[in-house]
Amino acid sequence: MKRTLPFIRIREQEWMDDAVRPAVLEGICYLLQFTGEKEPNLQYSRADRTEDYRNADGSLKPYKSVDWYRTRGGDWKKKTGELNADAILSALCERTPRKGGLWSPRGSREPYKILVVQDKLYSPKNERYVNGIAQEWKGAIITSLGARKLVKERFSQYFRHLAMHEMGHVLGLVPKERTEEAVDNGCTRNHCTNSCAMRNGSLMEKGLLNGFLTPDKNTYPDYLCSRCQEDLRGYFQDKS
Numbered sequence: 301m302k303r304t305l306p307f308i309r310i311r312e313q314e315w316m317d318d319a320v321r322p323a324v325l326e327g328i329c330y331l332l333q334f335t336g337e338k339e340p341n342l343q344y345s346r347a348d349r350t351e352d353y354r355n356a357d358g359s360l361k362p363y364k365s366v367d368w369y370r371t372r373g374g375d376w377k378k379k380t381g382e383l384n385a386d387a388i389l390s391a392l393c394e395r396t397p398r399k400g401g402l403w404s405p406r407g408s409r410e411p412y413k414i415l416v417v418q419d420k421l422y423s424p425k426n427e428r429y430v431n432g433i434a435q436e437w438k439g440a441i442i443t444s445l446g447a448r449k450l451v452k453e454r455f456s457q458y459f460r461h462l463a464m465h466e467m468g469h470v471l472g473l474v475p476k477e478r479t480e481e482a483v484d485n486g487c488t489r490n491h492c493t494n495s496c497a498m499r500n501g502s503l504m505e506k507g508l509l510n511g512f513l514t515p516d517k518n519t520y521p522d523y524l525c526s527r528c529q530e531d532l533r534g535y536f537q538d539k540s
């Protein structure tokens with residue numbers, strides 16, 4: 301059975317660099333073209349500081365603002381400023397209540413949720429810092445932290461790459477059952493060994509050292525190889 305693309309909700313933390321939004325949108329829209337969806341249902345919003353996510357007694361409201369998720373990821377007001385990426389990801393995978401606290405009707409399709417933040421993300425599960433982390437068919441979180449030192453041109457490319465990579469995982473890339481042009485490095489999804497947005501950083505270093513990746517001047521590929529394009533079409537489009 302072919303999948304249909306649900307609503308995609310992207311939320312960005314306040315005070316984000318203006319270059320982030322177009323890059324994230326470009327990256328995600330680039331991927332969506334391979335799903336065959338002519339008019340993807342997509343909403344991009346930036347949090348504003350007045351977004352009220354706590355009740356008067358300090359408890360969290362059911363409405364999930366960007367800061368709601370950041371709070372779920374740890375006490376971000378503490379000195380370390382690190383967030384638990386795994387905790388945020390599992391919160392993203394929960395059902396979404398509407399703004400008034402009402403839950404969407406049972407059986408209605410959950411949107412794919414993408415969160416864009418500026419925090420340092422740590423994944424206890426992977427025992428390392430991450431620039432992004434995703435759960436297939438659910439959502440992803442990405443951070444701009446690693447991009448701060450990049451010059452403007454590279455910054456946009458980096459963000460297109462990062463958004464594309466994590467959205468690619470949300471859209472089921474790289475399938476576990478794919479064994480060619482793919483590597484299983486213990487994540488929930490595989491990574492691609494071609495010059496492709498679905499390569500990953502640590503894989504890139506290891507792969508170049510061990511000779512199973514071809515050197516690629518383009519550190520942040522912002523495109524999909526034809527094999528990954530084919531996998532995306534396979535999920536969402538009829539072959540007829």
Ligand SMILES: [Zn+2]
Nearest residue numbers: 465469491500
């Ligand atoms: Zn990855």
Ligand SMILES: [Zn+2]
Nearest residue numbers: 492496525528
């Ligand atoms: Zn690929």
